[in-house]
Amino acid sequence: MGVFEQLATFIERIPGLLLDSGELGIIYAIMALGVFISFRTLNTPDLTVDGSFALGAAFSAVLAVNGHPVFGLIIAFLAGSAAGCITSLINVRMGINPLLASILVMLGLYSVNLRVMGKQPNIPINKPAETIYSLFKADSLAEYGELVLSIIILSAILISLYLFLKTRFGFVLRATGDNENMVRASGVNTDITKLIGLALANGLTALSGGMIAQFQRFSDVQMGTGMVVIGLSSVIIGEVVFGTRPLFRRLIAVVLGSVLYRFIISIAYEVGLEASDLKLVSAVIVGIALSAPKIGGGLAKLKSRFSTGEKAGEQDA
Template sequence: MFALKGSLELGLFYAIMALGVYLTFRILDFPDLTVDGSFTTGAAIAAVMIAGGSSPLVSTFVAFVGGLAAGALTGLLHTKGKVNALLSGILMMIALYSINLRIMGKANIPLLGVDTLITNLSVLWVMPFAILIVKLALDWFLHTDLGLALRATGDNPRMIRSFGVNTDNTIIVGLSLSNGLVALSGALIAQYSAFAEITMGVGMIVIGLASVIIGEALFGARTVFRATLAVVLGSIVYRLIVALALRVGLEPTDMKLMTALIVIGALTLPMVRKSLRQKAVMRRRALELEAENVVGVRRKGRQEGKR
C-alpha cells in the first residue's frame, strides 16, 4: 500500500515534467534533450536557496525561471546559431551539468529537517489540484494566438511563416516554457525527496516520453484538453508500472532498460495496430471482390441458360 501511495505521488510530480516534454515532443516536434539538464537545474536552484534559508515558494519560482532560461538558450542556439535541433539540446544538456555543479557547489545537497513546500503537506490531496491548475493553464495558453502559432510551427513551419509569424520566436518560447515546467518538476521532486543530486536528471527525457506515449496510447489525444490529461494520467500509469516491476523482482538498476522497452513498445504498438487494420481492410475488400465475382458468374450463367 505504501509503495502504491509513493508511486501515485511521484506520478503527480513527474506529470509536470511530462507536460513540458509534451510541449516539445508533440507540439513543437523538437527533440529537446535539454530536459536531462534543466530538471537538475530546477532541483539545484530550489535546494540551494531553501538550504540557505529562502522561502520555499520563492525558491521554487526561481527554479522555474532557471528552467525558462535554459530552454531559451537552447532555442537561441538552434534558431540564431543555426545548430541542429538535436545537437543544440545535447550541447545545452552537457553545459548544464557544469552549471548545475556550480550552482550546488557539491554533488549532493540534503534538505532533511528543512521546511519545504512538501513539509506537512498531503501530496495526494493537494497535488491533483496543483496539476489541474498547471494543465488548464497550459490548455489555455495553447488556445491563445501565441499558443496557436506555437502549434502551427510544429505542424507546418513554412505555412505559418507565410502568414508573417516569426517561427524563431515561437520555438524559443516553446522551449523556454517546456524547460520551465521540467525545472519546476525537478524543484518539487527535490523537496519531496529531501535532497538534490547532480545526476538526478539523467534519463528524464525517456521518462517524459514514456509518460506521453503511454498516456496517448491508453487515453487518446484528439484534442489538446484530452492530450494533456492523457499525459498526466500516463505519468501516473508509468510510475505504477515501475512499482509493479520492482514488486515482481526487477532490480532498481534495470529501471532504465525497462523504461526504454516501454517507450519502444508504445512507439511500435500503434504502427503494428495500423498495419493489422490495413491488412484486415485489404482482406475484407478481397473477400468482397471475390463474392462480387461469384455473383457475377452465377448471374451470367443464368442469363446464358435462359437463352
Template sequence: MIGAFEFGLLYGVVALGVYLTFRVLNFPDLTVDGSLTTGAATAATALMSGWPPLMATAAGFVTGFIAGMITGLLHTKGKIDGLLAGILTMIALWSVNLRIMGGANVPLLRTDNLFTPLRDAGLLGTWAGPAILAVAVGILGLIVIWFLNTDIGLSLRFTGDNGPMVQSFGVSTDFTKILTISLSNGFVGLAGALIAQYQGFADISMGIGLIVIGLASVILGQAIFGQRRVWLAVLAVIVGAIAYRLIIFAALRVGLDPNDMKAISAILVVVAMLLPRWRAKFSKAPKPKQPVAVEA
C-alpha cells in the same frame, strides 16, 4: 502504491514540458536531462539560504526557463541542429548545476519546504496526498490548455505543424521556437524543484535519462487516450506519467533489478510508439472471405 501515484503526478509536470517540445513543436530537446537538475539545484540552494518555499520553487522554474532559452537561441540564432543544441546545453548544465549546489548533492531533510505542511499533517503517504497533488497538477494542465488556445499558443502549435506557412503570415518562428523550448524547460525545472523538495534532496544525477521518462509518459498516455484535442492530449500526458510510475512500481514489486529500470523505460517507449502502428495495421487487415453456400 501511494508513493508511485505521488511521484507520477510530480513527473506529470515533466511530461507537460516534454509534450510542448516533442508534440507541439515537434522538436527533439535533450536539454531536459540537465534542466530538471538545474531547477532542483536552484530550489534546494535557495531553501538552504532561507528563501520562502514558494519563491524557491519559482526560482527553479526561472532557471529551467533560461536553460531552455539558451537551447532555443543556439538553434534559431546560432543555426545549430536542434538535437545538438540540446546536447550542448545539457552538457554545460552539468557544470552549472555543480556550481549552484557547491557539490554533488544538497540535503533538505531539516529544511522547511512546500511539502512540510502536508508531512506535518500526516497527509503524505495517504490518499489525501495524491488528491492534493492531482488538483495542483490539474490546475497547471488547465493553464497549459488555456495558453495553447490563445493567439500566441496557436502560433506555437502552427509552428510545429507547418513553420513556413506560419512565416508567410508574418509570425517569427524563431520567437515561437525559443518561447516553446523555454516554457518546456521551465516546467521541467519546476518539476525538479518539486521533486527535490518531495524526496528531501537535490542530486547532480537526478536528471539522467529523464528524456526517456518524459517520452514514455507522453507516448504511453497518448497511445491510450489519443491526441485529437488539446485538452485530451494534456490529460493523456499526465495520466501517462502516472501509468509509467505504476509500471515501474509493479516491475520492482515482482523482483526486477532496479538497475534494469532504464532498459524497461526504453522498452516502454518502443512499445508505446509501435502500438498505434500495430493497431492500425491489424484494423486494416483484410478479413477472410466466407465461403458461399451453393444450393443443390
C-alpha cells in the same frame, strides 16, 4: 508460499502502489507536459530536459536548505526557462541542428548544476529545513498531504497551459510544430514562437525537478538522466491509452500517462526487478509505446489478409 498467496499479497499492495505512483506521477506529469510542448507542439526533439530537470532540482534544494522552498521553485522555473532559451538561440541564431543544440546545453548544464550545488554531487534537505510539502502538511489530510498539494499545483499548471494554448499566441505556437512555413506566411516570427515554446517546456521541466527534490528531500546531479525518455513515454502512453482529441483531453492524457508509467515501474519493482534495472525497463516501455501504431497496423493487416484469404478459399471451393 503458494502462487495464490503471492497474488493475494500483491493485490493487497495495489492501493499502496497506486498512491506511490500517483504521488510521483503527478509531479513528473509537470515535466511530461513540458516534453509535450517541445516534442509534440513544437515538433522539436529537445534533450535539454535532462539538464534542466536536474537544474531545477539543484536550485530548489539549495534554496530550500537555506529556508526558501517556495522561492526555490520559482527560481527553478526561471532557470529552466533560461536553459530552454539558450537551446533555442543556439539553434536559431547559430544555425545548429535543434537536437545537437539541446545536447550541447544538456552537457553544459551538468557543470552548471554542480556549481549551483556547491560542487557537491548531491544535497540532502535535512529536517528541520522546510519544503513546500512540510509547510503544507495538515493533520486532516494524513498521508495524502503530498498528493493533494501536487495535484493543486498540477491543476493550476494544466488549466493555465490549456488556456495559454487557446490564445492567439498559443495558436501560432501550436502551428509552428505543424507547419513553420504557414506560420511565417501568416506574418509571425517563428524564431520567437520556438524560443518561448522551449523556455516554457524547460521551465516546467525544471519546476518538476524542483518539486521532486523537495518531495524526496534530496537532490542529485544525476537525477535528470533519462528524463526525456520518461517524459516522452508518458506522452506516448497517454496518447495511446487515453486519446488525443480535443486539446484538454490530450493534456489530461499526458498526466494520466505519467501516472500509468509510474505504476508500470512500481509493478516492475514488485516482480523483483531492481533499481539498477529501471533504465532498461523505461527504454523497453518507450520502445513498445512508440511502436504501438505500427504493431496495431501490422495486426490489422494480418487480420485482413486472413479474412480475405478465407474468402478466396471459399470462392475456390
